[in-house]
Amino acid sequence: MSTRLIKGRKNIHLAKIENQNNRQVTFSKRRNGVFKKANELAVMSGAEVGIIVCPQGSKPYSFGHPNVNDTINKYIGEERSPSPSSPGIDDKYVLMFRKANSKELNTGLNSLQDQLDFALKLKSKLKQMNKNVKSQQEWFKGPIEKMNYTEASMLKEGLEDLLLKVKNYGTERGYGYENGKWKAE
Amino acid sequence: MSTRLIKGRKNIHLAKIENQNNRQVTFSKRRNGVFKKANELAVMSGAEVGIIVCPQGSKPYSFGHPNVNDTINKYIGEERSPSPSSPGIDDKYVLMFRKANSKELNTGLNSLQDQLDFALKLKSKLKQMNKNVKSQQEWFKGPIEKMNYTEASMLKEGLEDLLLKVKNYGTERGYGYENGKWKAE
DNA sequence: GGACCTATTTATAATTG
């Protein structure tokens, strides 16, 4: 009674919950939360939404507005005949999916290319601030400190790979993008 | 300023937004929100999640952890086994997708998606810090082929520096990837 | 169209019954 009880929400890490009971409770709560959000999205924006959740060792849960199967069919139909229009940034998931299904998936390649683009922007900034070495340091420090550990670790993997390519660029003549792969020109 | 500005969130009615612009904005924001929540659900509970969103008159958006196809297939498999016919889903599509997914297509897709997620975040952060650089657009458009040696070297050094900071960031707080699992705290 | 801001509303982790 004298002890201060803390019942409020704690901040969470994006990681699998080890404790089985907590994991089950969180699964149930958050599944409902996702379904609720999806329903709001569907109603408010007028879009069709279908969700499938498959817990390990149990039967799938599903949500659909107005209907899961129709939504899946629309998606499958769309995947069968990709439209030629160029994807925006929000279509990246779909694009990646298509790449995977065209059996041309090279692990990390897409994200590497993206990161390369971002690195080019970094470079741009470096060039702008070229007269000030300190500023360069600050530039790299800035975004990192705002990352969580998951983001940072992911970036680490990608950068190690990217760094190899960039180093090769310096010694070889460069890289082109051909048949889904980076290659020296 | 004589007028008191009200910027805070208003409570919402669960109804379709009539104003087209507002509807589009809300669609974009909330779609991201649902995908984020779904990702958290998948990671924290270890479940597979697939989401398909079909806006009216536009191509579908999708989210999957680890990927949409497998999740759909699991759902279809579940749905089909109890009853001989699965309403709304054609057999040929089922077969096609099962075939497409029977290989190593899953390998790397998860990390790809994660990295893509990260890349988008990184891009956003870089954009924030780059907002006052006007020549940014040109750099972003230009492919790596247009880099000269000096530029590539600058990029290389920058990346090495960045990589170092990322590595340090990962170890300073004891976060890391252990035994195939993310360790929290 | 996108990034940012802020007042609020929501979601929810931990706890209790």
Add this chain to the structure above:
DNA sequence: TCAATTATAAATAGGTC
């Protein structure tokens, strides 16, 4: 196990630039 509680963390509607 499940529902209710409550303190916080997150999401977000409406606005600005």
